Amino acid sequence: MASKFLKVHPSDNVIVALRDQESNAVAEYLGEQYTLPYGVMAKHKFVTEDIDTGGAIIMYGVLVGRATQPIKRGEPITTFNLKHDAHDYSTANRQPYSYTQPDVSKWADRTFNGYHRADGRVGTYNYWLVLPLVFCENRNVLIMKDAFERELGYAQTDLYRRHVHAMLEAYKTGDNSQLKRLETFAEKPDQGQFSERPFPNVDGIKFLTHEGGCGGTRQDANTLCALFAAYAVHPNVAGITVLSLGCQNSELKTLEDEIKKRDPNFDKPFFAFEHQKGTEYSLMSGAIKETFNGLTKINQFEREAAPLSKLSVGLKCGGSDGFSGISANPVLGHLSDLVVGLGGQTLLAEFPELNGVEQELLNRCVTEEKAAKFEKLMRDYAGKAEAVGSAFAFNPSPGNIKDGLITDAIKSAGAAKKGGNAYIADVLNYTERATLPGLHLVCTPGNDVEATTGQTAAGANMILFTTGLGTPTGNPVCPVAKVATNTKLAERMPDVIDFDCGPVVDGSQSIEENAENLLEYVIKAASGELTKAQQLGQDDFIPWKRGVSL
Template sequence: MPARVLKVHPADNVIVALRDLPAGEQITFDSQTYTLPHPVGAKHKFVTEERQPGDPITMYGVLVGKATQPIHTGEPITTFNLKHDADRYGLDRKQGYSWQPPDVSRWQGRTFMGYHRADGRVGTRNYWLVIPLVFCENRNILILKDAFERELGYAQPEIYREQVRELLHLYQAGELDKVKKMQPFVEPSQLHTLNYNQPVVERPFANVDGIKFITHEMGCGGTRQDSAALCSLLAGFINNPNVAGATVLSLGCQHLQGNMLEKEIRRQNPKVDKPLLIYEQQAGTEFAMLSQAVKETFLGLVQVNKQERQPAPLSQLTVGLKCGGSDGFSGISANPAIGHLSDLIVGLGGKTVLAEFPELNGVEQELINRTRDEAKAQKFIDLMQTYSAQAEAVGSGFDMNPSPGNIKDGLITDAIKSAGAAKKGGTAPVADVLDYTEPVQTPGLNLLCTPGNDVEATTGMAGSGANVILFTTGLGTPTGNPVCPVVKISTNTALKNRMPDVIDFDSGPIIDGQQSIDENAEALLEYVIQLASGDVTTKAEQLGQDDFIPWKRGVSL
């Protein structure tokens, strides 16, 4: 019979409910019996000992809050009786750390089929990127998107256009009452296996996985710091190993100039060798600019279509680690699973990227201990303290991070959320610490400063060179990325069954007792190898979920 409760760490004074537990239920755990005076919902926690105001609450072995009201043994923790708190951290508290890498012999010599770039990196996709330097060009980007996607087979199926067409036909026939009485459209019977990425027309460029069109609201009118950050981010996207070439539209008078982008691309990656096409609208008419862009982009596609997948070692994987729409199971199923996968990738010589600095609040000291280079540990401290101070200055500290959905599903304080979120980083030593848009270059676990915001974080990881992103969710999040496949991993099987068109992989068997964390992680790694080889695509790719939000370096949690 599956377990009903779980104690995450021996030092914890809370126990997690794995099932809904009614009031009066008796729970025996580690030879102790607890009678629950109130119901405890699945994913929530109850205390194992009496707590008075000011007493600490510990989960994952770290301080996650302090009681604000008396809490009796067996009572659940809530926003009413608990407030966020976390331990202090610093270089002066740094302790030694040793790591035993996992056994990776099963994957030694394994390869994936990827696109080899001139700089030595390997892409899991072969994309052509079309981007604006300034928001004034967004309309022109969308014009190109419609033209290229429809004619070259990259457009989404016209499921919803067909629905509108049917409604319009009834309306024009004078049958509006029939429209009002219609039952909702029935989902396709093959929903669980439906590939929305199936081309409407045959694709002439078999080796081009897609043409990706990005829009944004920046490039001019903000601060020069904003333009510089955008420049670094766009350069990072062009340098991403999943990108084969790029078309760039410029108005001409904006802060971010084309020569600035070219310079930043070379600064980040002196070995870059990709076609880069830049067009300026103020040099002539819109028609002339777009017509030239269409022709030369088409010729660029002809060239990059000559590139073919070739075997590459797993050490060429750069895997982003992200969670969003988290719940009380995130830190005990999906996050530890991708944490173990991270350790496997590190053991194989690859790179992993743990971002979301607001969601490392309370586990800073553990990460400092795992950072062998003291200068890098100090860089992490500086980035965390600067970010935290900026948030507090506008009345939005890290303690305000949990969303209503997080809280409803058991993540009562930011420290609880962060302690579970940090499990995505596994146990490997921290190899490097990077500020936003700095490229990932060092094999091992990298810490990357980004907000916790789903799209800002995934955008940042792709901009730093991730060629696969693993994204855990307990509530269901459809986030994707223009240039990097984003694998959606459910923390519970009920979510997988409820949202099969969003979720790619299920870590729910960990909660149900059907798989260990290691077993689930190993199955996920096999899926990642297939994904990196192009044998499967993510649901976000199939749905055309290409989310892109640059971080303006202001306060965003």
């Protein structure tokens, strides 16, 4: 029978309930008995000893909070008796760190089928990208999106349009029979089914929109250009169309300079059009013509075998729960160690959700220089948050707290498990590109879409996104696979969840076994098997705006 409780680290003074426990239940764990006077909900924690006011709460082997009032043995930790706290950190206090790489011999000859690019990287998809340099061009981008997707077979199904049509007909005629048929059909909607495509090797045309490019700081405008440049050189992108108004802060030359900075030999089809040089029709007809011609060229690319060393996997969590740090995140951590062992890249982002585990990460950096960069990025980011009346400690959302993540340090210690145990090869600021094999720390917010947007800019050609509550987040350029922390979620949201780590919670699989199954899934997804987010057309894109509006 699977255990009902778990102590994550030997030095912890809290135990996680894996199932709901009623008031006055007696918990038995490793030969000890604990009476639970108030009961404990699944995913929440109770203390293993009496804790005085100000006493430390330890989980994952690190400080995650301090008691605001006495907590008796067996009582749960809550927002009423616990506040966030974490140990300080410093590059100067780095300690020696050793790591034994897992055996990856069984994967050494495995491949995925991807698109080989001139710069040596391999794309998991073959996309054309259409982007506006300023929000003024969003409308024109969306007009192009409707025209291209409908005519070339990339449009999503009209399921919900049919719902509206049926309701209109029922309203006009008073006949509800069509609505009944739709309710039956909706049991198995045909999401992800597309029309026949004239360009079978073009996986999609991706149209980005945003609210920036002018009216903010020059820093934000330049960062936006850097972000677009990172997407232009991304291995999943084969060609780019840019719409510019002409007078905005985010200048075309800045974008071109940022592209050359990342790839001096950039040779992808690149077409730019300026609205203020003529009429809307001349802008749109030119953009449509060149984009169509570009599609005929990139349709010549075909998938070919590539070693797993060409994988660049983003590690992300969102809608986290009390199981995130004990099932899905450690599974991603072991997968990360496997990919690193095979010579690939992994990218751990969300700096606000590394609050409290900084020292361990500093210890794991391969050089003091990279450790110092991480410390500076963390302190600068935290300082800017505090300057506007916030702090990393405010990070957990109401949903996080309800499902057991009481403090940011608890959330962070569990979130960091996605990075496994490998040495940290490099530290990247926002929009910087990963160029080395190994595990990277990538500076992004914890915000789901801002983080996946940033991980893609760093070069991720696959993102694994763990969730305990369920989130549909995707990305227009990089496939995002949703990894459930628990089986109930996987069964409740099958149209969103790609992979289930619930077997780790119920004890039917080890973390290592589940991670190896997940790697098999990654190979399929990298070879063209659509993720649920892709099937839903979930193309989320939010640039990180770091300045103020002017």
